[in-house]
Amino acid sequence: MNRSEVIQSLLPVLRDELVVCNIGLPSQELHMMGDQPSNFYMLGTMGLASSIGLGLALVQEARVVAIDGDGSVLTNLGTLPTIANNVADNFTLFIVDNGSYGSTGDQPTYAGRKTSLARVAEACGCERVVECDAGQAAEALQDALESNRMTIIVCKCDPGNIPVPVIEKHPVTIRDRFIQAVRRANG
Amino acid sequence: MSGSRKLVQDMVDAGIGFVTSVPCKQLKGVLEEIDASDRIRHVPANKEDEGMGLCAGAFLGGTRPCIIMQNTALGVTVNALATLIQYYHMPLPMLISYRGEVGEPVACQVEMAVHTKAILAQLNIQTYHFHRAQDAREFPGILRHTFMSSKPTAILTDATFWGEAQ
Numbered sequence: 001m002n003r004s005e006v007i008q009s010l011l012p013v014l015r016d017e018l019v020v021c022n023i024g025l026p027s028q029e030l031h032m033m034g035d036q037p038s039n040f041y042m043l044g045t046m047g048l049a050s051s052i053g054l055g056l057a058l059v060q061e062a063r064v065v066a067i068d069g070d071g072s073v074l075t076n077l078g079t080l081p082t083i084a085n086n087v088a089d090n091f092t093l094f095i096v097d098n099g100s101y102g103s104t105g106d107q108p109t110y111a112g113r114k115t116s117l118a119r120v121a122e123a124c125g126c127e128r129v130v131e132c133d134a135g136q137a138a139e140a141l142q143d144a145l146e147s148n149r150m151t152i153i154v155c156k157c158d159p160g161n162i163p164v165p166v167i168e169k170h171p172v173t174i175r176d177r178f179i180q181a182v183r184r185a186n187g
Numbered sequence: 188m189s190g191s192r193k194l195v196q197d198m199v200d201a202g203i204g205f206v207t208s209v210p211c212k213q214l215k216g217v218l219e220e221i222d223a224s225d226r227i228r229h230v231p232a233n234k235e236d237e238g239m240g241l242c243a244g245a246f247l248g249g250t251r252p253c254i255i256m257q258n259t260a261l262g263v264t265v266n267a268l269a270t271l272i273q274y275y276h277m278p279l280p281m282l283i284s285y286r287g288e289v290g291e292p293v294a295c296q297v298e299m300a301v302h303t304k305a306i307l308a309q310l311n312i313q314t315y316h317f318h319r320a321q322d323a324r325e326f327p328g329i330l331r332h333t334f335m336s337s338k339p340t341a342i343l344t345d346a347t348f349w350g351e352a353q
């Protein structure tokens with residue numbers, strides 16, 4: 001399974017969640033397959049999905065899922081100590097680890113070589129770290145959401161991309177409908 | 188009231204509930220006041236662009252954010268400012284220690300000081316320079332302006348200001 005198949009498998013679990021999605025193909029795939037107002041698509045700024053997700057989770061009570069990639073976590077590796085030391089039990093960081101920079105043409109990342117992001121997260125102090133295969137992605141995410149504990153999921157999958165259109169929604173449109181979804185989620 | 192305490196009181200009065208920071212010794216007093224405040228959640232960041240991501244998330248969650256950082260960090264935040272904070276029209280007051288100005292003991296700090304206002308001007312970020320202690324009287328208005336306009340603003344605080352404001 002590649003990233004797009006993993007994201008496809010997550011859609012039923014993501015339906016009622018606030019989702020912050022990584023730049024590039026992950027956001028484009030999520031937008032194409034399962035657009036909803038509670039999805040915040042990153043149109044730029046590689047690496048900050050986990051930071052946006054944590055900031056959001058810390059200031060309100062609804063659950064937040066950040067969908068990130070191995071390359072983006074590597075580019076903002078400082079995010080893992082910040083997450084570990086500012087526990088938000090309504091936060092799940094789901095890292096799609098395909099061992100490659102998918103959006104730029106599947107150049108290999110160090111996460112696909114010697115570096116284990118799960119072990120990095122543990123070493124940073126993250127207390128609930130789950131590594132899973134692509135076929136277990138939805139189950140692992142469901143478990144994390146039901147655990148009511150902050151969880152880092154590292155989902156190993158194959159590289160490879162599908163043709164997918166760019167997101168043409170205006171950033172302020174994405175922002176405004178997401179803020180409304182956050183308000184609804186907090187009743 | 189110390190200059191640091193007044194700035195933090197102004198943040199609370201402006202409704203700021205979330206602060207991220209990467210420290211500078213000029214901002215030590217402000218950071219201590221923030222940690223002493225039970226009205227502000229302080230989440231230290233490891234890098235300033237990471238901090239801007241945290242602030243964006245807090246804003247999306249309905250909490251007014253602020254970032255505290257050194258001017259040298261502008262070099263690593265240009266992309267986050269342009270493609271996240273500005274592109275999505277988010278408010279972000281940036282309380283910045285303006286290192287490398289008169290009174291600076293470390294020569295290398297001057298190397299980014301000479302670019303500081305040029306980078307901010309290139310990004311069309313409204314910039315306020317606190318040089319004298321009384322300049323801080325503008326802070327409440329600057330914060331109101333930041334959230335009214337939903338844009339980032341830069342508040343540069345130099346060594347002369349901190350010399351007078353302690």
Ligand SMILES: [Mg+2]
Pocket residue numbers: 069070071096097098099100101102
């Ligand atoms: Mg990848």
